Amino acid sequence: MDEMEVIGNQKEKPDSTRPTFFIHTFGCQMNESDSEHIAGLLTSYGWQKGNCPEESNLVIINTCAVRAKSVDKFFSLLGRLKEIKKKRGFKIAVVGCVAQLEGEELFKLQPHIDYVIGPDNYLELPKIIDHKEKITSTTWSGHWREHPYSLIRRESQVSAYVPIMEGCNNFCTYCIVPFVRGREKYRPARFILEEIKALADRGFLEVQLLGQSITSYRDPESNQSLADLLRQVAQINNLKWIRFITSHPKNLTREIAQAMAEEKKICRQLHLPVQAGSNSILKRMNRGYTREEYLEKIAMLKELMPEISLSTDIIVGFPGESEKDFEDTLRLLEEVRFTNIFSFRYSPRPLTAASQWPDDVPFEVKRRRLIELQSLQKKIQLEINANFAGRIIDVLCLGRSQKTPHLYCGRNEAHQVVNFSSSLEVTNKMVKVKITSFGPYSLHGEIVPESI
Ligand code: SF4
Numbered sequence: 001m002d003e004m005e006v007i008g009n010q011k012e013k014p015d016s017t018r019p020t021f022f023i024h025t026f027g028c029q030m031n032e033s034d035s036e037h038i039a040g041l042l043t044s045y046g047w048q049k050g051n052c053p054e055e056s057n058l059v060i061i062n063t064c065a066v067r068a069k070s071v072d073k074f075f076s077l078l079g080r081l082k083e084i085k086k087k088r089g090f091k092i093a094v095v096g097c098v099a100q101l102e103g104e105e106l107f108k109l110q111p112h113i114d115y116v117i118g119p120d121n122y123l124e125l126p127k128i129i130d131h132k133e134k135i136t137s138t139t140w141s142g143h144w145r146e147h148p149y150s151l152i153r154r155e156s157q158v159s160a161y162v163p164i165m166e167g168c169n170n171f172c173t174y175c176i177v178p179f180v181r182g183r184e185k186y187r188p189a190r191f192i193l194e195e196i197k198a199l200a201d202r203g204f205l206e207v208q209l210l211g212q213s214i215t216s217y218r219d220p221e222s223n224q225s226l227a228d229l230l231r232q233v234a235q236i237n238n239l240k241w242i243r244f245i246t247s248h249p250k251n252l253t254r255e256i257a258q259a260m261a262e263e264k265k266i267c268r269q270l271h272l273p274v275q276a277g278s279n280s281i282l283k284r285m286n287r288g289y290t291r292e293e294y295l296e297k298i299a300m301l302k303e304l305m306p307e308i309s310l311s312t313d314i315i316v317g318f319p320g321e322s323e324k325d326f327e328d329t330l331r332l333l334e335e336v337r338f339t340n341i342f343s344f345r346y347s348p349r350p351l352t353a354a355s356q357w358p359d360d361v362p363f364e365v366k367r368r369r370l371i372e373l374q375s376l377q378k379k380i381q382l383e384i385n386a387n388f389a390g391r392i393i394d395v396l397c398l399g400r401s402q403k404t405p406h407l408y409c410g411r412n413e414a415h416q417v418v419n420f421s422s423s424l425e426v427t428n429k430m431v432k433v434k435i436t437s438f439g440p441y442s443l444h445g446e447i448v449p450e451s452i
Pocket residue numbers: 168169170171172175176177178212213248
């Protein structure tokens with residue numbers, strides 16, 4: 001995820017007659033979306049959302065297993081909760097990817113946990129938390145389980161996550177996702193379209209379609225592709241922006257790119273994880289494309305949409321990564337000129353093929369490569385952002401900036417963070433902002449009052 005933090009809904013004092021839950025979410029947009037589903041489900045059973053563990057009867061931790069760092073953070077949070085639990089007596093439910101990975105083992109590791117619930121079992125949560133004894137629920141269903149979307153308790157009133165698939169069949173050698181989220185399951189398009197129409201009717205201006213390998217999407221009822229779905233979503237009235245994440249380069253078709261180019265509501269912005277710029281590393285990662293094939297996809301996107309904004313993920317220090325391999329990644333950044341990157345040091349994950357190989361790039365080398373990569377990218381971002389100075393751009397305002405509350409904060413079509421001043425209340429509105437200054441990670445400006 002990224003650096004924008006907005007002040008969310010006003011914190012309400014809990015009603016002392018109703019049971020209260022608190023959710024802490026680690027990880028990606030899919031986890032954030034799952035937490036919104038869980039919050040809505042519990043609310044429908046009479047629970048209310050609290051502001052902190054201390055005032056709650058149930059603390060839910062929605063976990064991420066993708067990187068060792070987020071698992072470490074989860075265990076550190078559990079350690080802190082142990083002491084608070086002794087005084088307050090709440091129950092602890094661990095949900096999400098670490099719950100799926102560890103199952104009952106978590107009770108042995110951390111006896112103060114009460115419930116362990118995998119990502120395919122959230123619908124059972126209200127019944128599970130009725131039990132006094134410890135419960136684990138981590139079974140998988142082979143097909144899509146539809147959650148009632150009307151129950152979702154969304155964090156934003158203007159931009160909504162809409163999951164369209166779950167799981168991944170790709171088995172990249174470093175990635176734990178296929179083991180904790182299972183094989184691909186696709187949501188029927190009719191449910192997706194119904195949910196998005198309802199969102200647009202309620203005034204939502206943006207939807208972000210979610211799936212771990214979204215470019216593989218097929219409607220299980222009609223076999224229509226992601227491109228077909230995107231075109232149908234683009235016909236829905238009152239929506240302004242449509243995004244989708246995460247795309248796999250090998251399944252990014254010209255058909256999808258053409259839908260993006262022709263349907264103006266689909267943002268000219270794409271997150272396309274490359275992971276490495278060296279063919280030998282890409283092969284060892286089992287990514288299913290070469291550097292040249294990736295660059296061909298980028299060329300296709302730029303040919304159809306010269307103004308497209310691209311972002312990516314990079315792993316440094318993958319087993320066997322030489323200086324030459326790393327240089328190839330740096331050159332790829334220079335060639336593509338991403339608007340943003342998410343970069344990480346490699347850490348072996350359980351069950352994956354790469355965890356069987358020696359983690360042979362020393363920590364200090366990984367660290368140095370990450371710094372070098374990020375400083376090159378920072379320079380590129382400054383150059384890209386300089387082109388915005390003086391321009392007037394559309395911004396979807398998501399609220400006030402948490403760091404600088406006198407400013408509003410939002411996203412432009414390229415999904416960059418834009419902080420801006422306005423004398424009028426503009427939360428949840430699409431506005432025009434004149435860019436007056438910029439940094440490597442955000443744009444700054446002032447509202448164009450006539451745009452409100
Ligand atoms: S495509 Fe690869 S990196 Fe992405 S979720 Fe699937 S296995 Fe993991």
